[in-house]
Amino acid sequence: MAQKATDVVGVSKTGFAKAAENAVVTAAKTVRNLRWFRVVELEGQVTDQKVSEYRATVRIYFDLEEGA
Amino acid sequence: MAQKATDVVGVSKTGFAKAAENAVVTAAKTVRNLRWFRVVELEGQVTDQKVSEYRATVRIYFDLEEGA
Amino acid sequence: MAQKATDVVGVSKTGFAKAAENAVVTAAKTVRNLRWFRVVELEGQVTDQKVSEYRATVRIYFDLEEGA
Amino acid sequence: MAQKATDVVGVSKTGFAKAAENAVVTAAKTVRNLRWFRVVELEGQVTDQKVSEYRATVRIYFDLEEGA
Amino acid sequence: MAQKATDVVGVSKTGFAKAAENAVVTAAKTVRNLRWFRVVELEGQVTDQKVSEYRATVRIYFDLEEGA
Amino acid sequence: MAQKATDVVGVSKTGFAKAAENAVVTAAKTVRNLRWFRVVELEGQVTDQKVSEYRATVRIYFDLEEGA
Amino acid sequence: MAQKATDVVGVSKTGFAKAAENAVVTAAKTVRNLRWFRVVELEGQVTDQKVSEYRATVRIYFDLEEGA
Amino acid sequence: MAQKATDVVGVSKTGFAKAAENAVVTAAKTVRNLRWFRVVELEGQVTDQKVSEYRATVRIYFDLEEGA
Amino acid sequence: MAQKATDVVGVSKTGFAKAAENAVVTAAKTVRNLRWFRVVELEGQVTDQKVSEYRATVRIYFDLEEGA
């Protein structure tokens, strides 16, 4: 079945896996049939010399529905 | 003229060119003015120790319409 | 805050920076809360043995609105 | 389930998809539970100024059996 | 001392580090003298719109024993 | 024996292997002793929402003749 | 404002996010105005067939002070 | 129609777009039917602590004439 | 003569060449004998849906002085 991919940046205060999970949570609000993702980039914000936020850019693949 | 790009995964039982063609067919259902594509990744599914499906992830570029 | 990325190709007769700027102008017509972009590819069209157009493919990141 | 990957070069006189398929056929002789593959490189041999052989280097992933 | 490398995909329900650790656990069942690994790819499975599994493809290096 | 490499873009209406073969046919008109090629890029043209042409950019290696 | 980048390898016994955080902690001892980082490489040490240490190589960007 | 590609380094005192344009001007002296180019590398020379020259390495594609 | 490289991010309101030039200006304040640079990344900031700043990350190479 054909799929499409969309790039989403998720953020988290605790780590990269949680940031990727939040990207999926975000994508799930507007896209159905999410199947898997690949990490494209891992970054982090530093505030007052401490890591304040982890960021994961993930490419999320989802099935296209019949007729779409 | 400005263009946008969208990533689509097409599949086929016969080969990579057909898989790429199917990705274009899929994109054509919802996007107008498709112009060209570049292959990003070629993969395949294996079932019962045989290739059961070829997959082509293609980045498809399309013209943006005036006013869009 | 979660972000998404979209790839846009901007063109210009004067240079790469202007081409990138035009990609942002194009994206701004349909997407809100643009934040930053990264250049993915720089190309150019040649007509009658002269550069007739500069092209910049940029990946533009934008904030997703609450509830989106 | 954990997986391992192995790189195999398959060849064919007719095209890249057949070359990839032959790589899978080769891997299937000694490895069980093949699942999918990704194309790593596409090449070709030229003899007497004509393409005499297509080559596909594919990374084939397979499931590790329980206890393995 | 000479080393060899093998690619293993580890999975985990909790995160990327655990997935990488599981890849090492898997490799340790059949290969001795594991030394270090490098992450090649981080992915994830999505089921019912939630991350159901993190995947880490790691390249694991191990010492070859004398005489091997 | 020393070799040189030249990049050629071949096109075809039927698929990527044929496009690569056409690139070799083109190179063979002006260069002797072609030995092998590697695919650098696979692309396609889209006309009226259908794939109208496959394109394969291949790097073709050829032996340099004695004294050359 | 102009920025510079420095590459630091942080280590941790618990995971990649903590390793990246430790790289930032290390950089913070000698560099002011840290802003963000990007993960360049994720690795791990294996001792007695178990992961003994996670390593994150991060490129950390920091603002250059006026007059610097 | 088959194309070939050639790599040219153009230089300029004013910027990257002009450097790329000069590469095309150089290529046009010996090659006909130039069609488009892609930027491969952007560099610059520094003399007396100032940028004295911008350099753009571009891959220029040109149509091969019938019979060529 | 041995050289070292340092990564600097320069910014500009007018374009990428000026951003690269500003990176060199910044490096010149603390490092002597700058020789050349390579562009590593081109980015931009977007404010109120318009490009507000171009950014060029450049790797600047400089000669090491005798005895250094």
Added chain:
Amino acid sequence: MAQKATDVVGVSKTGFAKAAENAVVTAAKTVRNLRWFRVVELEGQVTDQKVSEYRATVRIYFDLEEGA
């Protein structure tokens, strides 16, 4: 004929070519029909501020025997 590839790290006190050669020597102990290799990574160990060992990670390709 189908081929497989295996990654081996060879070491040497004299240089990279010797390190690659040692990788081949190591592979030859357990694998037949070695054909060619490609250098994947060149590294070195530093002890007491001096290079104590050169390392070459090479991907070695070998023919698979009939029936294998």
Added chain:
Amino acid sequence: MAQKATDVVGVSKTGFAKAAENAVVTAAKTVRNLRWFRVVELEGQVTDQKVSEYRATVRIYFDLEEGA
């Protein structure tokens, strides 16, 4: 001054530096004003389970003469 680049594969029985040098020797037979080269790929041939030849693919840059 504008430059062009050409890719040449040099071979040697003693090592990679010699193979690169031979590529330059080969290029010097037909191209003037060679300036510098960059190593693109290092490979080797294996015969009777021993390295029989080192190969260096180098991209050689040369100045274009005035009027060229």
Added chain:
Amino acid sequence: MAQKATDVVGVSKTGFAKAAENAVVTAAKTVRNLRWFRVVELEGQVTDQKVSEYRATVRIYFDLEEGA
């Protein structure tokens, strides 16, 4: 233990390994606790149509001292 990385370009008239060694010698003059390096780029200067100098750009990793 945390590490930092620095990029140094070493040169040599005899080969790439010696060029890398010279980069380490250069780094050792100002940095303590060097541990290992990875080759980032191999290049060469050509003078009077002959290789006059080999260049190795190496990324050298060193341990950060306690308290640093």
